[in-house]
Amino acid sequence: MTDQPAFVLVRPQMGENIGAAARAMWNFGLDRMRMVEPRDGWPNPRAVALASGAGRLLDQAGIFADTAAAVADCDYVYATTARTRGLTKPVVTPEQAMQEARGMIAQGRRVAVLFGPERAGLENEDIVRANAIITVPVNPEFFSLNLAQCVLLTAYEWRRGTPGIIPERIEMAGAEPASALEVEKLAEHYETRLDEAGFFFPETKAPGMKRTLRNLWSRMPLTRADVQVFHGLLRQLTRGRGDGR
Structure with missing residues (x-):
């Protein structure tokens, strides 16, 4: 995982959401998935069905007994949460986090991002292991994001920051430019x-x-x-x- 962050799904509850998260990751070129205690066991056929063409992420995903083990080899960890936790940590957007992660990874450091279970998100016992918190600037009256949605937003910001991946361009549809x-x-x-x-x-x-x-x-x-x-x-x-x- 020296060239990209690892995405760690902590106690994911539904196979469908795991598969959708894998698909979201692969949409943006990320394939380092880790899981902590999937509720319905592993492997999960529903996850495979929802992953579509991203099934290999599930085949290669690391399965861990707890959050500490999942991030033991990491130098810097982000935790995604929308709720105030009473913990003193830097709070950044997905864009800021992925910019920082890119810089750390370029220096050879290992980075991970924690995503919590669907019902209540990460627990404080998970978040204390993180160096910083990622919060998406969503509607404060409805801040709950689906697991796969949160993964997709973060993966998108990683991809968007890759030099040359999203150049400004105009499709000419085979037409010849005017001289x-x-x-x-x-x-x-x-x-x-x-x-x-x-x-x-x-x-x-x-x-x-x-x-x-x-x-x-x-x-x-x-x-x-x-x-x-x-x-x-x-x-x-x-x-x-x-x-x-």
Whole structure:
């Protein structure tokens, strides 16, 4: 577990929730699952059914007799809880926790996250073994999260912080991007027609208005097809005026 945190399900009650938690973990590239005293025993066919394609996490999951044993090899432990426990510990969001975990793991430290049973969550005897608490900023009038939901939120934040995993991108759907020259010609076409229509008024503001319009075109991720559509749109709007270019 040197490259990712271990997710520890403490006394999970329902096989379905264990399977859903495994699925949530694998959705975001995490496969280090540990369990402490599953209520209905192990293995559990209902967990396998809900895990869908993430069954191998269940096959490889570590089973422990108590929380102390489950985190014995860890250097830093987070406990997930939404309730005030009267314990003095740092409280962080899933995002903050996973950022911290990434830094610790990069230094070779072992990190674990504890998730409590469905009915009441972690007990204080579990939480005292943690270095910090993770709390999700949910509705204070309804703060109960399903086990799999809590796992998914934390796993998502881990994945989101992975460099290059979620780059800003626009799917071009096989279309060819417009060249700088094509965008330039499109900008000139609109500028000319707008100028003829008296759009750039008053004259003192015309240069700034033209720069704003040029910046708009350069900021848009246009395809060659998009450029042709915009040319055609303007020609149709100005049909019968001037030379109709």
